[in-house]
Amino acid sequence: MLSVTIEKRRNHFILNTAFDIHNEIVVLFGPSGAGKTTILNCIAGLTHPDKGKISLGERTLYQNKQQKPVPIHKRRIGYLFQDYALFPHMSVEKNIRYGMKDPLLVEQLIDITRIRPLLHQYPQQISGGEKQRVALVRALATKPEALLLDEPFSALDEKTRADCQNELKRLHDYWKIPVILVTHDKQEADILGDRILHIKDGSLHSP
Numbered sequence: 457m458l459s460v461t462i463e464k465r466r467n468h469f470i471l472n473t474a475f476d477i478h479n480e481i482v483v484l485f486g487p488s489g490a491g492k493t494t495i496l497n498c499i500a501g502l503t504h505p506d507k508g509k510i511s512l513g514e515r516t517l518y519q520n521k522q523q524k525p526v527p528i529h530k531r532r533i534g535y536l537f538q539d540y541a542l543f544p545h546m547s548v549e550k551n552i553r554y555g556m557k558d559p560l561l562v563e564q565l566i567d568i569t570r571i572r573p574l575l576h577q578y579p580q581q582i583s584g585g586e587k588q589r590v591a592l593v594r595a596l597a598t599k600p601e602a603l604l605l606d607e608p609f610s611a612l613d614e615k616t617r618a619d620c621q622n623e624l625k626r627l628h629d630y631w632k633i634p635v636i637l638v639t640h641d642k643q644e645a646d647i648l649g650d651r652i653l654h655i656k657d658g659s660l661h662s663p
């Protein structure tokens with residue numbers, strides 16, 4: 457379980473939120489500037505709350521200012537952004553194998569997502585949807601214990617977005633870990649979310 461309690465001062469409000477995520481896909485849904493990315497960044501360790509506690513399974517990743525936060529690379533959290541961030545000078549295969557923990561698992565992921573024909577291509581030679589699937593596999597190849605997705609499919613056309621959404625569902629059925637997905641797209645939230653958390657001005661609220 458991913459357990460999150462965050463208090464953090466922002467420009468126009470104090471982000472103040474608490475929630476638990478089991479092995480499910482939870483959608484974080486809310487207007488621009490509501491605090492969604494700040495929450496993901498705190499969980500990933502890119503920034504820290506002013507107060508609060510973040511734990512993943514038995515491990516405490518952050519607890520107030522009493523103890524040193526666990527550094528990003530030791531959190532075992534996969535983070536996928538809108539602009540995929542593949543290494544441009546590496547083939548798809550090298551991108552995926554970078555930081556991988558378990559070669560057998562990577563082979564399975566490649567088959568599940570049907571990206572084997574792309575392995576020898578470079579990022580600039582494949583489409584946006586393909587890049588996003590590769591980025592998803594790369595994130596999972598590190599064997600994360602939780603996955604954070606910040607509008608991963610918003611730059612894609614409708615058909616490609618639907619394909620990627622299906623891919624994510626299939627991967628999650630296979631690999632049940634806590635997933636947080638940020639989206640502005642209500643339809644995507646309904647399709648993918650086991651649960652939807654609505655956030656506005658830094659606080660969770662009912663729709």
Ligand SMILES: Nc1ncnc2c1ncn2[C@@H]1O[C@H](COP(=O)(O)OP(=O)(O)OP(=O)(O)O)[C@@H](O)[C@H]1O
Pocket residue numbers: 465466467468486487488489490491492493494495
């Ligand atoms: N370094 C910072 N210091 C103070 N406030 C910040 C900082 N970075 C962002 N903010 C403010 O925090 C609020 C939340 O920003 P955040 O990026 O988390 O929102 P978001 O919900 O992800 O928005 P979007 O959907 O547009 O990406 C915004 O009002 C933003 O202006």
